[in-house]
Amino acid sequence: MKQHAVCLTFDFDAMSVMIARDLKSPTPISRGEFGAVAVGRILTLLEKYRLKASWFVPGTIVKTYPDHVRRIVDAGHEVGNHGWTHVPPASLSPQQEEEGLLRANEAIAEIAGRNPRGYRSPSFDLSPVTVGLLLKHGFVYESSMMGHDHHPYFARHNDIVSDHEPIVFGETTNLIEMPVSWSLDDYPHFEFMRTKDFVLPGLQNAGLVLENWVEDFDYMKRTEEWGVLTYTFHPFVSGRGHRMILLERLICSLLERGAHFLTMEEAALEFRARSATSVTGT
Template sequence: MSVGLESDSNKGFNAFVTGAATAVGSEIIREFLDNGCRVTAFDDRPLQLSGIDAERFSRLHIVDGNACDEEAIKAGLAAAEDRFGPVKSLIVVPACEGKAQIYPIWDLPSDEWEKSYRSNARGAFLAIKHYLRYLQSNRLEKYSPLSLSDPAIVVVETEPGVGVTAGQAGIHRGLLAKVQQDLLRLNGQGRINVVTSGSMGETPADFARTVLLLASSHTSGHVSGQYVQPASNSKSLVPIQEPETTQITRSAGSVPRPLASPKRNKIRVAVSIDLDAVSGWLGTNSHPDNNLADYSSGFFAARVGVPRLLRMLKKLDIANRCTWFIPGHSAESFPAEVQQVVASGAEVGLHGYAHEGAYQLTPQQERDVLEKCFSIMEKLVGKPPRGYRAPLYQLRETTLDLLEEFGFEYDASLTDHDCQPFWAPKRPPLEAIDFSKPAASWMHPIKETCSPPDRRPLVCVPCNYYMEDMTPMQFLPHCENSQGYVDVRVIENMWRDRFLWIRDNEEEPVFPVLMHPDTSGMAHIIGMLERFLRWVKEFEREGEVEFSQTAEIARWFREKQLDKPSGV
């Protein structure tokens, strides 16, 4: 018997929930996630959904949009399909939670009634309209008959305890019958039902269980066009199951959780912090118009950002599993703050002296800088540094030569790969083309300068602008590639997407995250970093993630590679 899922796909059951930020909407999302489904949460307010672990969060897609906006509904359904495949169930939850739910009818202002009715009735109509249009356009064009064989629409008519007020979604019996008739024209197995408040004592969990019951064709494939009161007892419920789940042991009186997904290979997370402080304004970001107001952010980085980041990292129990890359100028200018970093147990690597780029220096100056910084850090930490990150990722062949000469184990500046370490390359610098000369003189490939084309034993741990905070989230007035006004959630979602794709597609990957105290120490950013790292730590509980100092990753890679048989 069908359970309302795609039997020919591993994408599972995909539900689209409007009014996702309400109490009932959030509980419905939780119920679907707990039962192995994929959910797209649609609302223009922040979703308050605590206690969702990383595996469940990977099956949640949050789409920002207003249910009364026709274009937003269409875009939301398209986004749900892009993320998780065909949308098998539409769950309509009233979005308005205003005064209409507080006043008794005799005291309810007419404008509040009209405001609530417009919001919820229009929102329900548009969601249903465009879901039916979605089914109509996709039933023959995109998917096999099984993919959208039994779509279900479930409308939640009121928040629990509200009663018959303008908080209702506005699905009266005439419209219900009309939708049922049109749905059958599109799909003979399509269903629509309404969950409506009965005793006024139902909880959000009661609504959620009933919605889950009605969305499943296995339990309610014969039910359509009905008003149903929330179920307060889950014994009769059969959960929607993902197709890969072949057997579920049911315990009386509860909806069982799906079988746990098998553990995947380990992801090594490399959290690193570049403590540029004032040095960032001296080297690569030097500009004649830099002024006191600009480089005061460097003092903020050291005196405010460093303690804030250390407190956050200690709270997450990863402070001693991070790597700080510290310019010599920062170490000498802010010794108390740098000593806090050392005391945390973190690894300390080099990052130039005044954040100077390699191409700003002569080879001799580059050597002098490295010798000076090596001495500073050796005295500070009590042992020689083993890692290096080039300021602004600017390094050249002479830089790598010096790192080898000074016994460094790794560099963290290049991106020959975005989630796998690699041996430091041995290759010539790019030469500019002189287009005044015949084409034959400059049409030639890159030639490696040694065989094999790498420089063992120096390891490269990847890092670049897409893995860091500063470029998108901090404004630097004289730096062409700075932005500074990007919503932190844009970066958070980009990092989550990177992590999930790497998790699913790479073997034994690394996941670098680069922070700057100037940027991530700011009040509107540090909370996002804590939220993101806490999310990553959920995978650590399942044995999928290990937070590592960058030197540990380099040693792991070297040992793994050198243990391979020759020629592999």
């Protein structure tokens, strides 16, 4: 059966992304704080179109804004694990990564009533042990890798990557990868960021970005019988006025094209069911 699905995902990072970059003075903290303002705007928009989304929230932000996370849960949205802080796991020791993963699980479960089923790495930057930790602790899916644009797949671990030799791929696991792309993420298009190490110019024209985002869905629909396209938004980025208009225009454009909106957990479970059917041939 033909189905072209969309996952709207929101990384409610607030000020954690600034703190992870050691930007702790009042102005960068206030930039992140705007994310809490934007949560209500986004929830209102999703309710208008009766859409459910997936929200990934660092544990420190769950604890900083428990009422906001409770509103997300009460509206029927999924809340996924986004680490304890916004420090990428590739920069942590395995012990630090596992401790943060479990601490974030506990913070989410206190509000949502269950452990999260999904994980997204801060900055889309997994460590060599992340997949194994997610399997160990019962996650259904993760959403940080980019090995396809609109097909979920089963994640590998224990790849051997050498500077001078061919890559040796590791074993395929039961963890479902819900792929992402920087091109479908609002942050690099829109957010201006200046640090001592780099400048991210951002501030792109919203209409042109919308054209790209819609045409990615058009391509999936033209070339695939079934697929899932994932968009990544950050409330402190897309919560600004003209970008809220962009988000509504995107939703309307996708609805007009017959998009089927799913949470990431729903899409992952549907992929698993389709994979099982394919294997059994029934």
